[in-house]
Amino acid sequence: MNTTAENHSSKAGVFVSDSDKAHWHDSALWFVREKRDKQVNDVPEWEKLREAASAIKTHTVAQLDQYLQMFEQKATALGAKVHWAQNAREHNEIVHSILKNHGAQRVVKSKSMLTEECHLNPYLEQQGIDVVDTDLGERIVQLRKESPSHIVLPAIHIKKEEVGDLFHQHLGTDEGATDPSYLTEAARNHLREKFLAADAGITGVNFAIAETGGIVVCTNEGNADLGVTLPRLHIACMGIEKLIPRTKDLAVFLRLLARSATGQPITTYTSHFHGPQDDSELHIILLDNGRTSLRDQSDYQEALHCIRCGACMNTCPVYRRSGGHSYGTTVPGPIGSVLNPVSDSATHNSLPFACSLCGSCTDVCPIKIPLHHQLFTLRDQIRRNGNLALTKRIAMFLTGRILGSASLFRVVGRMGRWVMRGFPWLFHNRFNLWWKQRDMPPAPKQSFGAWYSANRKEKHR
Amino acid sequence: MNSREKILSRIRNRKMMETALPDLSRKLTTWDDPIGRFRETVSAVGGHTERLSDPSLLPSVIEKLDDYQAASRVASNSFIAKLDLDDLTRSASPHSLADIDLFIADGDIGVAENGAIWVTDEKLVHNAALFITQHLILTVYGSAIVNNMHEAYEKIDPQESHFGVFISGPSKTADIEQSLVIGAHGARSLMVYIVDDSETGESE
Numbered sequence: 001m002n003t004t005a006e007n008h009s010s011k012a013g014v015f016v017s018d019s020d021k022a023h024w025h026d027s028a029l030w031f032v033r034e035k036r037d038k039q040v041n042d043v044p045e046w047e048k049l050r051e052a053a054s055a056i057k058t059h060t061v062a063q064l065d066q067y068l069q070m071f072e073q074k075a076t077a078l079g080a081k082v083h084w085a086q087n088a089r090e091h092n093e094i095v096h097s098i099l100k101n102h103g104a105q106r107v108v109k110s111k112s113m114l115t116e117e118c119h120l121n122p123y124l125e126q127q128g129i130d131v132v133d134t135d136l137g138e139r140i141v142q143l144r145k146e147s148p149s150h151i152v153l154p155a156i157h158i159k160k161e162e163v164g165d166l167f168h169q170h171l172g173t174d175e176g177a178t179d180p181s182y183l184t185e186a187a188r189n190h191l192r193e194k195f196l197a198a199d200a201g202i203t204g205v206n207f208a209i210a211e212t213g214g215i216v217v218c219t220n221e222g223n224a225d226l227g228v229t230l231p232r233l234h235i236a237c238m239g240i241e242k243l244i245p246r247t248k249d250l251a252v253f254l255r256l257l258a259r260s261a262t263g264q265p266i267t268t269y270t271s272h273f274h275g276p277q278d279d280s281e282l283h284i285i286l287l288d289n290g291r292t293s294l295r296d297q298s299d300y301q302e303a304l305h306c307i308r309c310g311a312c313m314n315t316c317p318v319y320r321r322s323g324g325h326s327y328g329t330t331v332p333g334p335i336g337s338v339l340n341p342v343s344d345s346a347t348h349n350s351l352p353f354a355c356s357l358c359g360s361c362t363d364v365c366p367i368k369i370p371l372h373h374q375l376f377t378l379r380d381q382i383r384r385n386g387n388l389a390l391t392k393r394i395a396m397f398l399t400g401r402i403l404g405s406a407s408l409f410r411v412v413g414r415m416g417r418w419v420m421r422g423f424p425w426l427f428h429n430r431f432n433l434w435w436k437q438r439d440m441p442p443a444p445k446q447s448f449g450a451w452y453s454a455n456r457k458e459k460h461r
Numbered sequence: 462m463n464s465r466e467k468i469l470s471r472i473r474n475r476k477m478m479e480t481a482l483p484d485l486s487r488k489l490t491t492w493d494d495p496i497g498r499f500r501e502t503v504s505a506v507g508g509h510t511e512r513l514s515d516p517s518l519l520p521s522v523i524e525k526l527d528d529y530q531a532a533s534r535v536a537s538n539s540f541i542a543k544l545d546l547d548d549l550t551r552s553a554s555p556h557s558l559a560d561i562d563l564f565i566a567d568g569d570i571g572v573a574e575n576g577a578i579w580v581t582d583e584k585l586v587h588n589a590a591l592f593i594t595q596h597l598i599l600t601v602y603g604s605a606i607v608n609n610m611h612e613a614y615e616k617i618d619p620q621e622s623h624f625g626v627f628i629s630g631p632s633k634t635a636d637i638e639q640s641l642v643i644g645a646h647g648a649r650s651l652m653v654y655i656v657d658d659s660e661t662g663e664s665e
Contacts, residue, residue: 028639043574044490055483062477065469078623084465136645137636153636160638180640188646195646196556212620222592222632222647229589229624230555240468247619248485251610254627255574262635265502265575266610269592269647270627272619277588288464292471301477 008350009433012322021159026320028156033314035263036364042265043255052252054368057305060210060243061295067210067243068286074213078275080282088118091287095120095202095235096127098283102233104129104199108191110217110224111135112204113151113308114237114287117330120202131202132194134223136187143170149324151331152261152310157323191223201227205238205284206307207253210245214274215284218257218267225269232280236273240286241304253307256366261309290343299377303338305367312361312371318354327351334361334371341378349387352378410447417443491608495573496655499606502576506630507643508651512603516541516656519600523565528596528650532562538585539565541600541656548586555589564594564648568601568628570616571655574609577627578653579617588624592632597648599628602658 016022040046060067072082085091099107107124109115109131121142124131133142137154141147143166148154155163160178167173173186203224207216215236217224228234244253258264276282295301313319313333324332329340329348337351352375361371382388388396402412419426420443428435446454462470492498500510513519519542523529536558537546542565549558566585568578578599582588591597607613619625632647643649 031639045487048487052483052485055480059480059482062479065472068469068472078620084463084468086464086467090464134646135636136634140636153639155636156639158637160640163637180637181642183637184634184642184645188644191646192559196559209619214620220632221634221645223645225592225626226589226646229587229592245482248611248614249482251614252485255610264506264629266572266577266627266629268506268628268630268632270577270629272625273623274620274625275623277582277623286468288468288471292468292475295472295477296475 007328008322008326008354011326011328012318012354015323015326016321022321022323024159025157025323029314029320032153032262033311033364036260036311036314037263039259039263039265043259049252049256050366050368053256053307053366054302054305056244056249056252057367058302060245061241061301061304064240064243064295067245068240071208071210071213071243072286074211075215075275075284076213078213080213080275080284083283083285085285085287085289087289088287091118091237091285091289092120092123094285095237096124096129098233098235099124099129099200100127102200102281104231104233106194106198107131107200107202108134108194108198108223108227108231109138109202110204110219110227111138111154112202112237113148113330114204114239115202116147117289118237118287120237132191132198134191134194134227135219135221136184139187139191140166147325147330149332150310150313151308151333157325195223195226195230198227198231200233200235201231202235202237203228205236205242206257207244207250208238208242208284209247209250210243212247212274214247214272216250216254217271217273218254218269219271220262220264220268222269225271228273229277233283234273234276234280235283235285237285237287240288240291241306257307257309260311260364260366294339294342297342299381300338300342300374302367302369303335303342303371303374305369306335306339307367309366311364311366315360315364317356317358317360322354327354334375335369338371338374338378341382345382345385345387349382352376352382410449413447417445417447421445485611489609489611490574492573495606495608496603498573498608499571499576500655502573503630503651503653506576507633508576508630508653510653510655512655512657514657516600516658517543519654519656520544522654523598526598526652528563528652532596534561535563535565536561536590536594537565538590539567539598539600540584541567541602542598542654549590551586555587555593558587558590558593561590561594563596563598564590565598565600566591568599568653569605570613571601571606571653572608572610572613572627573606575629577610577613577629579613579625579627581622581625583622591626591628592647594648596650596652597628597631598652598654600654600656603655604658606655 634645
């Protein structure tokens with residue numbers, strides 16, 4: 001079972017075949033990474049905040065049952081209705097039944113990776129409900145019938161010319177217009193109509209406070225707020241890992257989140273909902289969908305601490321050069337390469353290998369999730385489960401033998417140098433993937449060991 | 462067993478070592494002049510600030526603004542700025558706010574490190590007004606500017622309001638090729654008046 005080992009690299013191969021676009025994508029994300037660095041360097045206590053955030057999450061996940069019940073009790077006392085869903089199907093059915101009870105036909109949704117994870121849009125559309133994604137980037141990918149390629153920057157893979165064509169077709173903007181301000185204005189006017197006509201607003205949740213029963217939603221555009229202050233029905237969808245114990249813990253996470261995500265000191269809008277607003281209803285859905293089984297696995301449970309800032313994607317050399325869609329998952333990048341194989345190893349076993357183990361993801365993670373350690377452990381697990389590609393198994397076996405024996409290493413080295421000098425085409429051909437877009441210097445006549453014996457060994461005696 | 466019980470029992474079946482919550486009362490960055498830092502940060506996130514020595518100056522200052530002059534509908538829920546303006550009707554639908562050009566409201570506190578201003582529904586007739594207006598003006602007392610988010614949450618208690626929001630700058634997006642565009646769905650501009658009160662220190 002190794003259909004997907006080809007999958008990441010073959011999809012990435014398609015992405016990098018447009019070299020200009022691949023370089024543009026790389027630098028667009030690096031720009032975000034640099035903005036992050038600038039903000040982070042402005043906070044002397046950054047490392048203390050990361051440690052505190054990690055400790056808060058570790059504490060909360062250990063006692064998650066108690067905090068979930070505390071949250072449910074407080075939120076219910078405030079007048080919210082709390083629902084529990086074990087999986088995506090149950091989650092979608094709950095959303096639909098709430099909408100049905102209210103006769104809601106038109107729904108505006110703000111960005112929520114959880115509803116992407118549950119494939120809520122196609123489900124609701126099948127039930128005849130009109131769902132409009134209102135985050136600009138998400139609206140762009142929705143109109144293109146795509147999925148987001150990044151959890152914070154959903155349309156990072158799309159050029160403004162493509163957005164111009166799309167908006168010309170769907171929103172009637174001028175043909176060939178590519179100015180981001182002009183296109184954003186068109187989307188603003190188009191989506192205002194949707195907000196004003198909506199029967200219900202669906203949002204994700206960034207943080208849920210156990211001690212108060214409140215939820216916090218962070219956006220820059222203001223779409224979540226318009227989407228839940230105009231209609232009388234707010235459905236908030238959250239994973240059970242979004243809980244934090246105390247209101248004051250928000251200070252730690254809000255200081256980390258936007259700085260890590262987009263290099264802003266805080267998002268434009270950080271909205272706190274405690275029970276329904278006046279004359280409205282608030283429904284909160286708590287979703288498991290594999291989170292409790294992730295919690296069961298001590299090697300990977302820290303991945304539950306993720307606050308979905310996307311910093312690991314912006315810094316990842318593989319993500320930047322291969323694009324989010326090459327991962328074939330809702331959450332791509334380093335964190336996605338942990339979450340997806342842990343929940344479905346057979347389908348996603350190529351992802352932990354889409355990684356150079358450089359460790360940059362771990363360095364930037366605001367919650368100190370040891371991402372590259374987890375990716376390394378996953379590789380070993382995939383090997384032990386027999387899901388490693390045959391070519392990799394053979395290569396690893398041979399490399400292990402050669403590196404394990406000094407005499408064999410010398411013999412193979414001598415043969416290799418001889419072949420590379422005399423018959424370079426044996427290596428440098430289209431069947432050797434390692435030579436794609438790479439070149440090597442001519443092989444030397446002797447190994448370093450031989451050179452050292454001849455030139456230096458005597459002198460150092 | 463329903464889904465709730467199933468999820469909870471799955472958690473209970475896997476006991477984890479209990480660890481303590483961290484102490485957040487460490488020494489944290491503060492500024493000698495939090496108001497100055499606040500003004501710098503608001504401008505860095507795309508907003509504007511002006512410092513006024515007295516709340517009674519607000520009406521005349523606001524009336525001189527271009528956004529005010531150009532507006533066909535101005536509404537205010539501000540108690541600090543005593544303006545004789547549309548103060549919105551509780552019974553009307555929030556949809557009736559769609560044509561507001563300029564809205565004025567009072568913030569409870571401002572945060573120096575990120576330029577955020579805390580606004581709650583207790584001081585608003587319709588929460589939607591903050592987001593649907595084309596331009597937004599917020600007031601905040603100089604004495605209510607805190608250094609960082611830790612101090613902010615010591616001063617406010619979000620659970621006392623059904624709705625409370627930190628607003629930092631005008632609405633923005635960079636979803637098209639990372640080009641920053643001000644005015645995504647919410648307010649296209651944010652003006653913040655920092656009003657000195659008896660507890661504010663010396664004005665610059």
